[in-house]
Amino acid sequence: MLPHDPAARAVAVTGADGMVGRALQTAAAARGVPLVCLSRADLDVTVAEQVRASFGDIRPDVVVHLAAYTAVDRAEDELDLAMAVNRDGAANVAAAAREVGARVVFVSTDYVFDGSASRPYRPDDPACPVNAYGRTKWLGEQAVRAADPRNAILRTSWVFAPWGKNFVRTIASRSLQDLELRVVGDQWGRPTSAQDLAVALLLLAEDPSRTGTMHFANAGVTTWYELAASAIALLRDAGREPRARLTEVTTPEYPTRARRPRYSVLDTTRFTEWTKITPRDWRRALADTIEALASEANA
Numbered sequence: 308m309l310p311h312d313p314a315a316r317a318v319a320v321t322g323a324d325g326m327v328g329r330a331l332q333t334a335a336a337a338r339g340v341p342l343v344c345l346s347r348a349d350l351d352v353t354v355a356e357q358v359r360a361s362f363g364d365i366r367p368d369v370v371v372h373l374a375a376y377t378a379v380d381r382a383e384d385e386l387d388l389a390m391a392v393n394r395d396g397a398a399n400v401a402a403a404a405r406e407v408g409a410r411v412v413f414v415s416t417d418y419v420f421d422g423s424a425s426r427p428y429r430p431d432d433p434a435c436p437v438n439a440y441g442r443t444k445w446l447g448e449q450a451v452r453a454a455d456p457r458n459a460i461l462r463t464s465w466v467f468a469p470w471g472k473n474f475v476r477t478i479a480s481r482s483l484q485d486l487e488l489r490v491v492g493d494q495w496g497r498p499t500s501a502q503d504l505a506v507a508l509l510l511l512a513e514d515p516s517r518t519g520t521m522h523f524a525n526a527g528v529t530t531w532y533e534l535a536a537s538a539i540a541l542l543r544d545a546g547r548e549p550r551a552r553l554t555e556v557t558t559p560e561y562p563t564r565a566r567r568p569r570y571s572v573l574d575t576t577r578f579t580e581w582t583k584i585t586p587r588d589w590r591r592a593l594a595d596t597i598e599a600l601a602s603e604a605n606a
């Protein structure tokens with residue numbers, strides 16, 4: 308955990324040991340932003356009293372709320388637990404933050420949309436989640452919005468990093484085995500580097516005038532199949548020897564417990580208008596992650 312400097316603008320982070328949390332810690336260190344990192348062991352967001360006591364002690368100016376139940380398929384069967392973390396946890400964090408005068412920056416998901424659109428989703432488009440995880444995150448958003456108009460919500464999609472549990476890392480590791488990888492080619496979205504997302508979150512945390520809902524994802528649109536194929540090609544370029552056979556399948560050919568939106572492409576215009584930053588293409592971001600994974604494996 309990074310030490311907390313009481314004189315500095317305090318940014319507290321929940322779920323700090325998760326995939327995005329780890330990226331945030333690195334990005335904050337690079338920018339010289341002190342963080343108070345709260346892992347699940349430090350703070351269980353489902354326990355309201357614990358959250359109040361923790362924020363009362365830390366007195367943060369901003370809370371970046373990353374703690375979440377993120378097992379999309381399992382959420383269908385563990386709805387109570389997913390609700391406790393994603394809806395009630397967000398409400399607990401937002402209420403405790405308001406008590407100490409802190410803003411909340413909450414990370415949400417493309418899965419709040421039903422995927423029936425034919426153009427990228429804008430922040431104000433109506434939400435209509437098609438799975439339990441999406442519903443819990445949507446309710447969490449509403450709790451954060453209702454608690455304080457200064458709060459901000461950043462939706463993102465298809466996040467990957469060289470660490471943590473994510474699609475790119477799973478494909479990279481499984482592709483080295485002699486097996487068939489069946490991946491759907493009829494769901495479209497925007498892959499997002501956790502490291503790029505972390506920088507966007509810090510910008511939001513640092514600017515109290517930025518409120519409401521925004522989208523951040525890397526540029527370009529792709530399918531899970533194309534993302535897998537690109538990751539494998541990059542691994543090969545990096546000197547690894549993928550042996551798996553990659554097969555494109557349709558959603559009905561690959562049934563999952565939770566339904567996924569067919570098209571959950573996020574429109575990031577509002578983010579770019581505010582920051583003047585255009586997110587880089589997902590292929591470039593993916594290349595960095597595969598390079599990191601390949602050099603780890605070669606070490």
Ligand SMILES: NC(=O)c1ccc[n+]([C@@H]2O[C@H](COP(=O)([O-])OP(=O)(O)OC[C@H]3O[C@@H](n4cnc5c(N)ncnc54)[C@H](OP(=O)(O)O)[C@@H]3O)[C@@H](O)[C@H]2O)c1
Pocket residue numbers: 321322323324325326327328346347350351352353372373374375376377392396414415416417444462463464465466467471472
């Ligand atoms: N990954 C994606 O593609 C994606 C896409 C859109 C939005 N998001 C959002 O981005 C945020 C960060 O996700 P991520 O990918 O970094 O997920 P992650 O790796 O699963 O991290 C979530 C963290 O929250 C912790 N946590 C779970 N229950 C908790 C509780 N009751 N109290 C405190 N901490 C708890 C987890 O701890 P344990 O490891 O001990 O369970 C984990 O460290 C989440 O809000 C997620 O909904 C992610």
